[in-house]
Amino acid sequence: MTEHLTNASSLTTSGTGITVSGVSKRFRDNHILRSLDLDVEPGSFLCLLGPSGCGKTTLLRCISGLEHPDEGVIRIGDTTVVDTARRVQVSPERRGLGMVFQQYALWPHMTVADNIAYPLRKRRVPREQRTRKVTEIAEIVGLSATLHRPPRQLSGGQQQRVALARALVHEPPALLLDEPLSNVDATLRRQLRRELRDLHDRLGTTCILVTHDQAEAAGVADVIAVVQDGRIVQSGTPREILEHPATRFVAEFVGFDNFLEGRIENVEGQRGVVALSGAGGRVEVEIAPGAAAGDTVVVAARSDTLTIDRGSVDPGDGQVSATVSRVVPHGSGVEIELDTGPSTLTVREHLRPGTTPSPGEAVTVSLPRTARAVAS
Secondary structure (H helix, E strand, C coil): CCCCCCCCCCCCCCCCCEEEEEEEEEECCEEEEEEEEEEECCCCEEEEECCCCCCHHHHHHHHHCCCCCCEEEEEECCEEEEEHHHCEECCHHHHCCEEECCCCCCCCCCCHHHHHHHHHHHCCCCHHHHHHHHHHHHHHHCCHHHCCCCHHHCCHHHHHHHHHHHHHCCCCCEEEEECCCCCCCHHHHHHHHHHHHHHHHHHCCEEEEEECCHHHHHHHCCEEEEEECCEEEEEECHHHHHHCCCEHHHHHHCCCCEEEEEEEEEEECCEEEEEECCCCCEEEEEECCCCCCCCEEEEEECHHHCEEEECCCCCCCCEEEEEEEEEEEECCEEEEEEECCCCEEEEEEECCCCCCCCCCCEEEEECCCCCEEEEC
């Protein structure tokens, strides 16, 4: 769509805010959503990020009306579509939302044009108006040349565009996307990610995307909400989530892969000093909001930000002592596993012949200033 999208459009898909308050959902004894709160700003692009089974798709289905919460309130704009206390449950078709599923669910016996027009036919939009709107959205998403083909003649990327066009053609107040890029290869996924963000920017539709892929979330979102066990445990901009995780769960999920336990000695502003448990040394790191002196925390760092000093076993500030346990080739570099006593660390660095330590060697590991103390 980057090369196909056009600025010329009469579509008026102005975004509408969505508010979720205290929503819970159980399946038998399995508590999927736990009194979850979420605010989606009008016209924003929000990603629900988390592992399989955390509740993100169930939340999306509750917003769409395909699932009924056991408790809570959901508002789309000024309209309350769910209020369990008052027994309000607006049907999916009356909510008017657009939705794209993981499986595109295209009608195989219909042409591309008929698939796109389906929501308009259900709303009994006159034929002439249907034709105009289908032509317009097809041009926007780069499908004008395919309108008379059946879906089976299209590539995976084109089928995804058909599903998007069908979801947008009736100008919904919000677009819900349930892992729509998971069925295409990595190269096409990156292209479609850019196109999806471009489409959002041009139309201004409020979007909620469910994904387990941090790169996908970072590539399209204004806001990422990380879901864990039916709750949102952190939300913020992609940079805030990727660089400043608040908990070990979030840190692990966004790529931090080294963790050292410790206790905060003091805090000044956004930084503080942590005394590491067992590994020796004190480190100055960024402190997650709300943490205070005396708190037990985990210091998190990415493996490509650690450095190894050979021939020194006395840790100074910002360092820990360790013993090399394994050295493994890793692409153009090496992956070095280190035993600190209470923890195992992993360091990835470029291959430098003659400088890589050997198994059994005592070394000192320096932690970067980007290391972060998070809740365990």
